[in-house]
Amino acid sequence: MSSAQSEVLGAIRRGVSLYSYQEEFFLRTMSLEDCIAHVSSIGATGVEVIPEQSLVGYPDITDAQVEQWHGWMSRYGTTTSATDLFLDTKRVAGRWLTHDEQVASFRADIDLAVRLGAPVIRAIINTPPEVMRDAAPYARDAGVRLLLEVHAPFHYEHPWILEHLEVMHAEGGVALGLMPDMGTFVERFPRVVSDRAIRDGARKDLVDYIVKLYDDHGDTHALMDIVHYRGGGPVEMGLARQATHFIYRDPEELLPHMPLIGHIQAKFYEMVDDSSEYSIPYDRIVPVLEKGGFNGFLSSEYEGNRHIQDAFPVDSREQVRRQHAMFSALLGETDDHTRTA
């Protein structure tokens, strides 16, 4: 079905964050237009963009760049699903940005989102709640919504998120909301990460210990200490730190927050085939989103490249295509655009 029909029916729409193609975009083997064309080629209709990654000259984006962007959206049958903003609190050496400067930074990014046609904006996790609060009226007037990313190791009962939820509820959830990152549902330790540690010389016994503790959903709070007690070096410590930055929560925890959820970052590390991600149980996540009435974009965020690039060729397009083959099946789409040509 077309994206317009999906909107009418309130169905979940498929999208891709251009973050997914970072390996190829960094190395200039894919242009910005190539990235957008790929999104379209797999039947996805939403393009999420990090302006600071994709648009040369940020924050001074020219009208010609914006016009070119809209030309691509039109040519490839896509829309801007979201822009992702950063808050460089340490931009000036030796001091922190003031509150007013932080709000001004948000306003500039809101203006850019509007120019690019994005309905929602990813607010980075380090944003203080009071900055969200004071940027909200400007976002409301601009007709866009600021969505705080909920990124591992944060979760929906975390003190930092609870502070944000208080601000969002006080605002009414009109211009503020949440953008869950599916990295909070890492059920099984990503093997691309542990395999990389082995290639980097990590001790097999310590890698096995870390992976098993994680997979058993054990208490990882003191994992770095334990690995240190067992004589682990920098590589093993790095892996232990990563284990404390992945989390697994029950996807049903999203349900009470559905009115605030405007967009999903569908993080993934390794699509093993067209139907499953190694670590994240999308077959249980998508039904929760449907049950909650979510009708925004499920936006791919491939992050496996950095873990395999030392030893294997990175093929972000194939990884994104596989994730969309899985989404297409889970969403019950009948006309499948995701098969390889």
Added chain:
Amino acid sequence: MFDKYIVVEDSLRASDPEHRNLAVDVRMPYYRGLGLSMVEGVDLVVDGTPVPPTATTFTVHGRTYDMTDLPGVLDDRWEMGEPAEIGFTLDRPLTSGPHEVTASVRLRISYMPVPGGGRDTKTLVLA
């Protein structure tokens, strides 16, 4: 995350016949561009000898800065994947042939509690 791509292959060159004024291209190990004020420095080590930051320059899209001035630059940016030319001057000439070049990129990333950046070492051949 992009450490292995920091030092650009085949990018070591000299701008004088004596091989004392040299340059190498370096990319930032990060998934977005960053304002230059957040680039704390790019430290070079050539054949095991550190090059003093005061002897290096940083050039992106045709604009050249003294390396030590970067923290004060609030109106320019190092784009994602953009090769920056690091110019450097040595006391002694660098011979033609292979040299081991290490570049450490130090970044101040606001959401990270620890210093950002990365390091890469490659053997580059000076013509």
